[in-house]
Each structure stands twice: as structure tokens, then as C-alpha cells.
Amino acid sequence: MPDGIIAINLKENELMINLDANRKTPLYQQLYEQIKQKIISGEYPKGTRLTSTRKQATDLCLGRNTVENAYDQLCVEGYIKSRQGSGYIVIDVTSALLELSGIVDVEPTTITASNSVYEEDLFQQNHFPSACRIAFRYGEMDYRTFPHTLWRKATAKVLSQTNLEDLYSYGDKQGEMPLRREITRYLRHARGVRCSPEQIVLGSGFQDLIRMICLLLKTDRATLAMEEPGYDFTRILFQHHGYAIAPVNVNSMGMDSAELQNSEASLAYVTPSYQLPMGVTMPIQQRMQILQWARKVDGTVIEDDYDSELRYRTQPIPSLQSIDKYERVIYLGTFSKAFAPGLRMGYMVLPSRLLPAYHQTFERYKSNVSRSMQFVAAEFMISGQWEKHLRKISLINKKKRDILVHTIQSEMSDRVTIHGQDAGLHILLELNTTKDNQHMVDLAAQHGVMVSSTQQFWYNRKNAINSMVMLGFGGLSGDEIVEGIKCLRHAWFD
Amino acid sequence: MPDGIIAINLKENELMINLDANRKTPLYQQLYEQIKQKIISGEYPKGTRLTSTRKQATDLCLGRNTVENAYDQLCVEGYIKSRQGSGYIVIDVTSALLELSGIVDVEPTTITASNSVYEEDLFQQNHFPSACRIAFRYGEMDYRTFPHTLWRKATAKVLSQTNLEDLYSYGDKQGEMPLRREITRYLRHARGVRCSPEQIVLGSGFQDLIRMICLLLKTDRATLAMEEPGYDFTRILFQHHGYAIAPVNVNSMGMDSAELQNSEASLAYVTPSYQLPMGVTMPIQQRMQILQWARKVDGTVIEDDYDSELRYRTQPIPSLQSIDKYERVIYLGTFSKAFAPGLRMGYMVLPSRLLPAYHQTFERYKSNVSRSMQFVAAEFMISGQWEKHLRKISLINKKKRDILVHTIQSEMSDRVTIHGQDAGLHILLELNTTKDNQHMVDLAAQHGVMVSSTQQFWYNRKNAINSMVMLGFGGLSGDEIVEGIKCLRHAWFD
Numbered sequence: 001m002p003d004g005i006i007a008i009n010l011k012e013n014e015l016m017i018n019l020d021a022n023r024k025t026p027l028y029q030q031l032y033e034q035i036k037q038k039i040i041s042g043e044y045p046k047g048t049r050l051t052s053t054r055k056q057a058t059d060l061c062l063g064r065n066t067v068e069n070a071y072d073q074l075c076v077e078g079y080i081k082s083r084q085g086s087g088y089i090v091i092d093v094t095s096a097l098l099e100l101s102g103i104v105d106v107e108p109t110t111i112t113a114s115n116s117v118y119e120e121d122l123f124q125q126n127h128f129p130s131a132c133r134i135a136f137r138y139g140e141m142d143y144r145t146f147p148h149t150l151w152r153k154a155t156a157k158v159l160s161q162t163n164l165e166d167l168y169s170y171g172d173k174q175g176e177m178p179l180r181r182e183i184t185r186y187l188r189h190a191r192g193v194r195c196s197p198e199q200i201v202l203g204s205g206f207q208d209l210i211r212m213i214c215l216l217l218k219t220d221r222a223t224l225a226m227e228e229p230g231y232d233f234t235r236i237l238f239q240h241h242g243y244a245i246a247p248v249n250v251n252s253m254g255m256d257s258a259e260l261q262n263s264e265a266s267l268a269y270v271t272p273s274y275q276l277p278m279g280v281t282m283p284i285q286q287r288m289q290i291l292q293w294a295r296k297v298d299g300t301v302i303e304d305d306y307d308s309e310l311r312y313r314t315q316p317i318p319s320l321q322s323i324d325k326y327e328r329v330i331y332l333g334t335f336s337k338a339f340a341p342g343l344r345m346g347y348m349v350l351p352s353r354l355l356p357a358y359h360q361t362f363e364r365y366k367s368n369v370s371r372s373m374q375f376v377a378a379e380f381m382i383s384g385q386w387e388k389h390l391r392k393i394s395l396i397n398k399k400k401r402d403i404l405v406h407t408i409q410s411e412m413s414d415r416v417t418i419h420g421q422d423a424g425l426h427i428l429l430e431l432n433t434t435k436d437n438q439h440m441v442d443l444a445a446q447h448g449v450m451v452s453s454t455q456q457f458w459y460n461r462k463n464a465i466n467s468m469v470m471l472g473f474g475g476l477s478g479d480e481i482v483e484g485i486k487c488l489r490h491a492w493f494d
Numbered sequence: 495m496p497d498g499i500i501a502i503n504l505k506e507n508e509l510m511i512n513l514d515a516n517r518k519t520p521l522y523q524q525l526y527e528q529i530k531q532k533i534i535s536g537e538y539p540k541g542t543r544l545t546s547t548r549k550q551a552t553d554l555c556l557g558r559n560t561v562e563n564a565y566d567q568l569c570v571e572g573y574i575k576s577r578q579g580s581g582y583i584v585i586d587v588t589s590a591l592l593e594l595s596g597i598v599d600v601e602p603t604t605i606t607a608s609n610s611v612y613e614e615d616l617f618q619q620n621h622f623p624s625a626c627r628i629a630f631r632y633g634e635m636d637y638r639t640f641p642h643t644l645w646r647k648a649t650a651k652v653l654s655q656t657n658l659e660d661l662y663s664y665g666d667k668q669g670e671m672p673l674r675r676e677i678t679r680y681l682r683h684a685r686g687v688r689c690s691p692e693q694i695v696l697g698s699g700f701q702d703l704i705r706m707i708c709l710l711l712k713t714d715r716a717t718l719a720m721e722e723p724g725y726d727f728t729r730i731l732f733q734h735h736g737y738a739i740a741p742v743n744v745n746s747m748g749m750d751s752a753e754l755q756n757s758e759a760s761l762a763y764v765t766p767s768y769q770l771p772m773g774v775t776m777p778i779q780q781r782m783q784i785l786q787w788a789r790k791v792d793g794t795v796i797e798d799d800y801d802s803e804l805r806y807r808t809q810p811i812p813s814l815q816s817i818d819k820y821e822r823v824i825y826l827g828t829f830s831k832a833f834a835p836g837l838r839m840g841y842m843v844l845p846s847r848l849l850p851a852y853h854q855t856f857e858r859y860k861s862n863v864s865r866s867m868q869f870v871a872a873e874f875m876i877s878g879q880w881e882k883h884l885r886k887i888s889l890i891n892k893k894k895r896d897i898l899v900h901t902i903q904s905e906m907s908d909r910v911t912i913h914g915q916d917a918g919l920h921i922l923l924e925l926n927t928t929k930d931n932q933h934m935v936d937l938a939a940q941h942g943v944m945v946s947s948t949q950q951f952w953y954n955r956k957n958a959i960n961s962m963v964m965l966g967f968g969g970l971s972g973d974e975i976v977e978g979i980k981c982l983r984h985a986w987f988d
Contacts, residue, residue, distance in 0.1 A: 143658040152653045159646045164637040168834035204862040340662035342865040368698040370864045371836040
């Protein structure tokens with residue numbers, strides 16, 4: 001046993017898993033689900049060591065990859081831990097789960113913050129010299145992957161088959177029902193989100209949805225707890241609507257829940273699937289504690305599930321909303337990352353608890369989203385093209401990510417550390433250098449490469465440290481990525 | 495001379511007007527422009543009596559209709575007055591004009607408010623029984639008039655000819671340049687608005703634009719002066735953004751400028767073309783005083799030019815923005831009334847003075863309007879279809895208005911008075927009855943007709959009086975209008 005922190009009950013061979021090869025769900029996902037259930041039910045208490053992947057594969061007549069995928073997924077979600085030399089061990093999640101079910105009242109565990117913080121200055125795209133050849137710009141996608149022909153066909157179909165009043169009059173302020181039904185269906189099976197179409201509100205992108213939330217939840221001394229570092233545009237939007245900001249440090253598990261307890265806030269904004277910018281995935285324990293906090297303070301958690309469709313190592317992590325039994329979570333999704341920002345479409349799922357206030361506040365408001373566009377998106381989802389597209393771009397982006405990581409490793413070897421490579425459309429590059437960060441960004445620019453500083457992600461800029469740059473790769477081709485990294489090596493280390 | 499209020503200088507035959515029959519501008523508009531210039535320049539001082547329409551027509555070899563149209567337009571805009579028995583007399587506008595030019599500093603004239611106020615409770619469309627046959631619903635248009643086939647063609651063209659990045663990436667936060675250029679061109683010749691495309695900001699409709707203004711102009715003790723009665727949704731939007739409301743009574747000339755002087759506000763929202771809900775057109779004098787006020791308090795006037803394209807008796811009134819020399823006016827326009835609400839598109843013209851603050855506040859914001867939709871609208875305007883459509887629906891709506899007014903006159907004779915029939919898509923009906931207003935709305939509903947109360951237009955509801963209902967006719971056919979009015983007579987007077 002490599003360390004003595006966790007008492008391990010050796011229960012090898014106790015895993016009796018029934019897998020059904022005829023079911024539509026992939027085998028590794030069935031295995032994952034069954035082990036997860038056993039952990040949640042307490043059948044595998046804290047410290048249980050899972051059967052090794054090798055043995056499990058033999059026992060269940062599965063490929064070893066299948067078992068490894070299942071274990072990987074459980075690791076990422078925080079149900080088990082991998083310990084070198086002693087396999088996979090169950091983490092204590094039952095107490096948190098029980099408290100959430102309202103059975104026991106447990107004091108929240110204090111989590112030691114790693115306080116690994118950095119620094120910088122992103123999104124200054126406009127000030128970037130136009131001579132750049134390669135821009136690792138965040139928030140971009142490769143528009144060549146957009147299913148343009150299919151979209152045109154769907155548009156033509158909608159414009160020829162929908163009656164004029166439905167196309168051109170004011171629509172439902174929440175969005176068109178056919179689209180809301182499709183989003184509900186999609187969210188349920190892809191993100192575990194439980195909701196009815198009545199809880200879905202369409203908006204013309206992130207800012208429109210956040211503005212609605214700002215109006216919906218505004219109180220006299222409204223304070224928003226935000227991840228530190230966190231998405232600066234969220235901060236700007238809430239500040240524009242008169243909210244105070246309470247920064248809460250991000251540790252290796254995402255937002256520090258102990259710090260959150262001590263904040264004045266009763267509203268928190270989190271990115272649990274893939275923390276922006278750090279790329280941390282929030283484990284199940286931490287998710288529980290965030291939800292417990294919300295319940296305790298009668299508060300609300302905004303779960304921004306941006307980039308959730310784009311996970312490379314494991315399946316998308318089930319959403320915070322999916323484990324929320326007390327209607328504390330507002331779930332935010334977008335079509336901008338996986339589909340196209342130019343469509344100006346996003347959605348949120350309101351807890352039923354907030355629906356009366358929503359209807360009262362927005363009684364006179366109209367939807368900001370073009371109606372015909374909504375019908376086209378619905379058509380696209382109904383036809384199955386949406387999920388087909390998601391699978392396609394997930395593969396494409398995984399390939400790009402692989403090229404990016406591989407090129408960085410071969411070009412810069414041990415002079416950098418890569419963070420957040422398991423999901424999304426950006427990575428963070430921690431530079432082993434004493435040079436000033438802005439200097440690194442400038443050096444890159446002089447060599448025709450745009451990378452971004454990350455300083456503006458910190459509410460308290462003094463906490464930002466000077467060793468990290470952000471590279472978005474969604475808008476680049478594989479060749480461009482390779483060229484860009486080679487130029488960066490040249491700029492920084494030659 | 496019928497009364498002694500105005501000293502009249504008889505200057506018959508002094509009007510030497512050169513009209514060019516070959517110019518594109520209609521003759522009556524040339525005549526109107528030339529007389530207006532003479533009034534503004536002081537050549538026709540206050541009290542000047544214009545040559546009679548009959549004599550003018552003979553002198554200039556024009557049809558009498560042409561001259562009457564020109565005089566009518568000058569009347570509506572407040573340059574001249576029609577006095578029974580003594581023809582058309584010039585009103586004093588020079589002092590206001592001079593002050594606006596910064597030459598003289600004149601105390602604003604006190605205007606006696608007519609305080610003709612009414613009452614009700616509109617937009618309660620949802621609570622209206624579904625059995626209704628005819629709904630005089632405000633804010634509706636007849637979607638059968640929408641140029642759907644042309645729109646489809648323009649959409650197909652845009653989707654096939656625009657490059658993918660332009661269609662699907664984040665666009666300019668102000669909107670696409672081709673569309674902004676077209677709007678600039680259109681506003682200049684149709685509404686006299688002077689601006690460059692750099693001052694145009696697209697938004698997904700009225701609420702989106704107002705929300706931007708709210709953020710742009712927000713100060714610690716922000717107060718909005720609003721017409722009383724006035725558009726309640728504007729009030730709601732500003733209140734949602736933390737503004738206090740200062741109601742300023744509407745008299746026969748629109749917002750009472752003397753009352754405005756005494757308000758705490760430095761921001762005013764006005765509907766000068768066609769006051770909502772009263773239908774008053776603000777005369778030139780009053781417009782000057784509103785602008786003088788804004789200059790004096792270093793304030794801003796929001797000119798909501800809704801329905802401006804739809805005038806029936808005279809040409810559209812030049813906008814407030816067109817006479818604003820000191821960058822005090824934010825001009826608001828929409829595609830919802832004349833085109834289609836479902837497109838979710840509107841625009842505003844910011845004075846250059848506010849552009850730096852706009853760019854700073856919204857640096858990180860995206861446009862809320864679908865990009866492809868913007869390209870389609872631009873295509874539509876460039877091809878000339880937009881103005882062709884405007885002419886078409888203006889004729890259609892004039893016809894509907896004629897049917898409505900004629901039917902009311904023949905069915906209800908002297909039991910009602912019609913207000914606001916010269917423009918827009920609604921009229922107000924003042925009922926000669928002692929019965930309670932809500933009772934009249936309910937009676938109508940029981941007979942299958944939806945009319946709206948107007949109570950919610952008053953900030954101070956106690957000032958609202960009980961004698962008026964609002965009838966929107968944009969969404970109805972001529973036959974439906976006739977049927978609706980007959981049912982109303984039956985409901986109210988039989």
C-alpha cells in the first residue's frame with residue numbers, strides 16, 4: 001500500500017456485474033453505471049478497492065479498454081481514485097449523498113485549497129497585430145465543420161412549411177415548444193438533466209440568459225460567488241446589473257466549498273464540467289457540497305455547462321443539475337460552442353421553484369431569438385442531425401487536441417506543463433520560465449502567433465500569477481496547430 | 495378675422511415658390527420644404543398668413559390637393575395653424591430654433607397642458623376568453639402581407655453566397671456593416687435622421703435596445719422622464735434596471751416641456767411621431783423645447799420612432815433626431831411594426847457623443863441578432879424590396895384605418911370620439927358613457943370582441959380615467975374590422 005491515508009477494504013472479486021451486450025448503451029457505460037450505483041448505495045463503502053482492470057476484463061469477458069474507460073469515468077467524476085500500485089479505491093461520497101437526501105445533517109468537509117493560481121490578460125483580440133499567421137483564439141470554432149448544406153435544407157423546409165404567423169409574429173417568450181421539447185430530450189440523455197419543456201428558456205446566447213438571471217434573482221444586496229479565477233464576462237454582466245462579486249478560490253476540485261460557506265453570497269456561478277479557465281472537473285463530493293450550501297442558504301447555483309459536449313478522455317460528466325434534488329440549480333447551455341455562435345442561441349433550465357417569479361418578471365418580455373431560426377434548430381434536432389454533428393465535432397476536436405498536446409510535448413518537452421487537456425476547446429500552458437507573462441505573449445505575437453494572457457480571469461488581479469498562457473484551438477486546423485506550436489517554441493525557447 | 499389672439503400680417507401673393515416637376519421629390523413635398531425653409535429662416539415670421547390653398551394652386555399651376563397636402567404636413571409638424579375663416583397662419587418657431595442654434599437664450603414657453611386623460615388595462619391578451627372571434631389586439635400585423643416569397647429567396651441567396659465564417663461566427667457587436675449602411679441610407683431619406691453607420695446599433699428588438707440604453711446611461715440616481723400616459727413596457731424595462739420614473743403629463747402637443755423642466759430627470763423617453771397611446775404628434779416648437787431641455791441639463795432624449803412609417807393623412811414627420819444639433823437624441827427604430835416582429839430585429843442611432851461609452855460598456859458583448867438574418871435584411875433593403883413593402887403596407891393599413899373609422903362613424907355615430915387616427919396601427923375610442931371602463935372591455939369580450947383597456951399606460955393609475963379603450967387593427971382584415979365594430983355596437987349600445 002503506497003500510503004496510509006485511506007483504509008482499504010480489499011473486496012476483490014466481489015464485483016458481480018451483469019452487462020447486457022444487446023442494450024444500446026455501450027458496455028463500458030453499463031459497467032460504469034453499475035459500479036456507480038453500488039458506490040452511491042453504500043454497497044461499496046469508502047476505501048473499497050475495485051477489482052483490477054485486468055481481472056475485471058477477464059471476469060466479465062470484456063476488453064480491457066472497456067473496463068478502463070468505465071474506471072476512468074468514475075475517476076473523473078470523483079467516485080474512485082487511482083492509487084499507484086494499489087489500483088482503484090472508492091472515495092467517501094455517501095455522507096454527502098445522504099445529507100443531500102435530507103436524511104443526515106453533516107458539517108461540510110473542509111477542503112484544502114491548492115491555491116494554484118496564475119495570471120494574465122486575454123481576449124484582447126482587437127489589439128493584436130494583423131500580421132499574425134496563427135491565432136490560438138479562445139471561443140472560436142472551425143466553421144468548415146458546420147453542417148451548412150443540411151442547415152440550408154432545414155431552413156428551406158421550415159420557410160416553406162411553417163405558417164406565416166408562426167414564422168413572423170411574436171413567439172413564446174420562453175422559445176418555441178418544438179425546440180424546447182428537443183432540448184429537453186437531448187439534455188436528459190446527454191447530460192442527465194431532468195426537466196420538462198416548461199422549464200426551458202431560450203435566449204440569444206450566454207449574455208441574454210445571464211441578463212435574465214440577473215433580473216430574475218436581483219435583490220437589494222445581491223452578491224454573486226464566482227470561481228477565482230473565473231469567466232470574466234460573467235463577472236462583467238453581473239456587475240453591470242448591480243451585483244457585488246465574491247471571489248471564491250478554485251482548487252484542484254473546482255470552487256472551494258469551504259470558502260463558499262464563508263461568503264456573503266446566496267448565488268454562485270460555477271463551471272463544474274470544465275472549470276473556465278483552469279480545466280478542472282468538479283468531483284461528485286464537491287458537487288454535493290455546493291448543492292448543500294445552496295440548500296442551506298436558500299440560494300441558487302448557476303451551472304454553466306459550456307463545452308460539456310466536448311470531452312476527450314471520458315464521457316461527458318453528468319451535470320450538477322442531474323443530482324440536484326432541491327431545485328437549486330439553473331442550468332445553462334449553449335449552441336455556440338458545439339454548433340455556431342452566429343446563430344445566437346442558447347438555453348437555460350430553470351428549477352420549477354423559480355418559474356412563478358420568471359413568469360411575473362418577464363410577463364411583458366419577448367424572446368430575443370429569431371423564430372424561424374428556432375424552428376430550423378428544432379428541425380435539425382428532430383432529424384437526428386444535431387447529435388450526429390456533435391459526435392463529428394467531438395472527434396474532430398479530439399484529434400486537434402491530440403495534435404496540439406503531442407506537438408507541445410515533442411517541441412517544448414519539459415519546459416511547459418499542459419493543463420485542462422481533457423475537454424473543451426482550450427488548454428493552459430504553464431511556462432517554466434521566470435520571464436514576465438505579458439513578455440511571453442508579446443514574444444509570441446512578434447513571431448506571428450496569438451496566445452492569450454489569463455490575468456483578467458482573476459477578480460483580484462494581484463493574485464494572478466505570471467506563468468500561464470491560454471491557447472484556444474477550436475478555430476484552427478491540425479496543420480495550423482503544428483505550425484503555431486513550432487513558432488511558439490521558436491519565439492520562447494530558441 | 496375670427497379671433498384676436500394672433501396678429502396676422504397679410505402677405506398674400508408673397509409666396510414665390512419654384513417647383514421643379516422633373517425632380518424625383520413629389521411637388522407637394524417641394525412646396526412643403528420651401529415654405530418650411532421660409533418659416534425657419536424668419537422670412538415668414540409668426541402670424542404670417544399663407545396664401546390660400548385655392549390661390550396658391552392657381553398661382554403655381556398645381557392641383558389644389560398638392561397644396562393642401564403640403565399645408566397639412568406643415569400643420570401636423572407645428573409650423574402653421576389652420577384657423578377657421580382665416581386660412582393658414584405661421585406659428586412662432588424662430589426663437590426656439592435660434593436658441594437651439596446657440597444664438598439666443600430664451601426661457602422656455604409655458605405650455606398649458608390639456609390634461610385630457612383617460613384610463614384602462616391593455617395587453618391582458620392571455621386572460622381573454624378563447625371564444626373571441628375578433629381581437630383588436632395591439633402590436634399585431636397581418637402576416638399575409640409579409641413578403642414571404644421574396645424573403646425566402648433572399649434567405650436562400652444569403653445562405654448560398656455568404657462565406658461560412660461570416661454566417662456562423664460571432665459578428666460585430668453593433669451589427670453587420672451592410673445592414674447598418676442600408677439602415678443609415680433609409681433613415682436619412684425617410685426620417686431625416688443624420689448619422690453614419692458607425693452610430694447604428696442593431697438589437698433583437700425594442701427590449702434589447704432599451705436594455706443597452708439602461709446599461710449605457712446608468713448613474714447612481716438615474717431617473718427617466720416618461721410621457722404620462724406612456725408606454726408601460728418602457729417603464730418596466732427601466733425599472734428592472736434600477737431607474738426611477740418621473741411621469742410628465744402629455745398635453746395636446748405631446749410631453750409637457752414645462753413639467754419636464756421641473757423634473758429631476760436628465761433622461762427622457764418620448765414618442766414624438768405618434769404618442770403612445772394618445773396618438774398626438776409633437777409639433778416643431780415642442781420638439782425644440784425638449785431638445786433645449788436636454789441641452790440645458792446635459793441630458794439625453796430617447797426618441798422611440800415606432801410606427802413612424804405608417805402615417806395616413808400626411809407624410810411621416812421628420813424625426814426629433816433630424817433637428818438635434820447637440821447630439822442629445824438616441825433614435826430608436828424597429829422592423830417589428832412595418833416588417834415582422836418574429837425576425838427579432840430593431841436598431842438605434844447613438845449620438846457620436848455616446849460612442850466611446852458605448853464601446854467601453856459593451857466591449858465584451860456580442861450582438862443578439864442572428865447574423866444570417868441580418869444579411870437577409872440587408873439584401874432585402876439593397877434590392878429595394880424593403881421600401882416597396884413599406885409603401886404597400888402603408889396603403890393596406892390606410893385602407894384598414896379608413897374602414898375602421900368609417901364603420902365606427904356609421905355604427906356608433908355620436909356615442910364615441912376617435913383619437914389618434916392619423917397614424918399607426920391603433921386608435922383610441924372615447925366612449926360617451928358613464929359606465930365603468932373595465933365593464934366596457936368585459937361587455938365587448940362577452941360579445942366575442944377583444945378591445946384593450948389603457949389603464950396600465952399611467953404611472954399614477956389614480957390619474958387614469960374611465961372612458962377610453964384601445965383598438966389595434968394591424969392584424970385584422972377589412973371584413974374582420976367591420977364585423978368587430980358591429981359586434982362592439984351591439985355589445986355597448988344595443
